[in-house]
Amino acid sequence: MNLEIDDPKRVVLQIRAVLKKLRKEKRLSLEDLSELSGVSKLTLGNIERGETNPTIGMLWKISKSLSIPLMALFSTENNVNLSRAGEGLRIVGDGNNWAIEPVFQNTNNDMEIYRAYLQPNSTYYPEKHHHNTTELATIMSGTITINVNNESYILNQHDSISFSTDGTHSYANHTNDVVVLHFILKYEI
Known part of the structure; x- marks a missing residue:
């Protein structure tokens, strides 16, 4: 599965920031997370630097290894959220x-x-x-x-x-x- 959105770079940068924050909060090195998730250290580093658009399979592995829901990797903090069909993040x-x-x-x-x-x-x-x-x-x-x-x-x-x-x-x-x-x-x- 691939991620599709009007601004893919925005999604890559958002995942990058959230993944790095979550990994550091759990006191995991890239190598530790690689061992837990089965995603290579190189790929994890590329995701954290915003140099790659990860597949949904990779994101599921990462979220499972961090014991978080998948969408926590796309976390935004806001008091009111609106979701319109066909707008925003779409995973195909x-x-x-x-x-x-x-x-x-x-x-x-x-x-x-x-x-x-x-x-x-x-x-x-x-x-x-x-x-x-x-x-x-x-x-x-x-x-x-x-x-x-x-x-x-x-x-x-x-x-x-x-x-x-x-x-x-x-x-x-x-x-x-x-x-x-x-x-x-x-x-x-």
């Missing part, structure tokens, strides 16, 4: 079949809300989430099949599902229309 999957837009993150860093889009006739297999994470999804438009631990659930517009992400899960759109859903990740970290 390889092949462009899946895209998510972070909506909000609560101040305790234990919950994130996303808006997601699954293209027609495609399937998305998410990266492994933090241990003890609960995912709650509501279908805003369309019909989707969500597979959780080899059990399939068909959800229509306004249907919701909640499940532990400790096992496997995937999203499949077997229709000719884009499916839009909102989902919440609730972390127990």
